[in-house]
Amino acid sequence: MRKFEKIKNQNLSQAHKANPFLNDGIQSRYSKAKVVDMRDNHTLGKTKSGYATIRPKDPHKTY
Numbered sequence: 001m002r003k004f005e006k007i008k009n010q011n012l013s014q015a016h017k018a019n020p021f022l023n024d025g026i027q028s029r030y031s032k033a034k035v036v037d038m039r040d041n042h043t044l045g046k047t048k049s050g051y052a053t054i055r056p057k058d059p060h061k062t063y
Contacts, residue, residue, distance in 0.1 A: 030063040037061050 015022065021029060036056050045053040 027063065034062050037063050 036059055038054070038056060041057050041061055042054050043057060045055065047053060
């Protein structure tokens with residue numbers, strides 16, 4: 001009987017193709033994208049249609 005061995009290659013896996021940033025942390029992604037830090041830096045508002053808006057107090061505060 002023939003013995004099969006599984007060969008795991010991350011570069012060719014479907015998960016790696018779907019998400020190429022799998023090994024990066026969320027903080028490093030935020031800093032690369034220069035995302036506005038919304039922690040304790042936001043105000044809430046309402047629109048006429050009933051939706052809520054979230055706006056930063058200081059848009060220059062980034063990760």
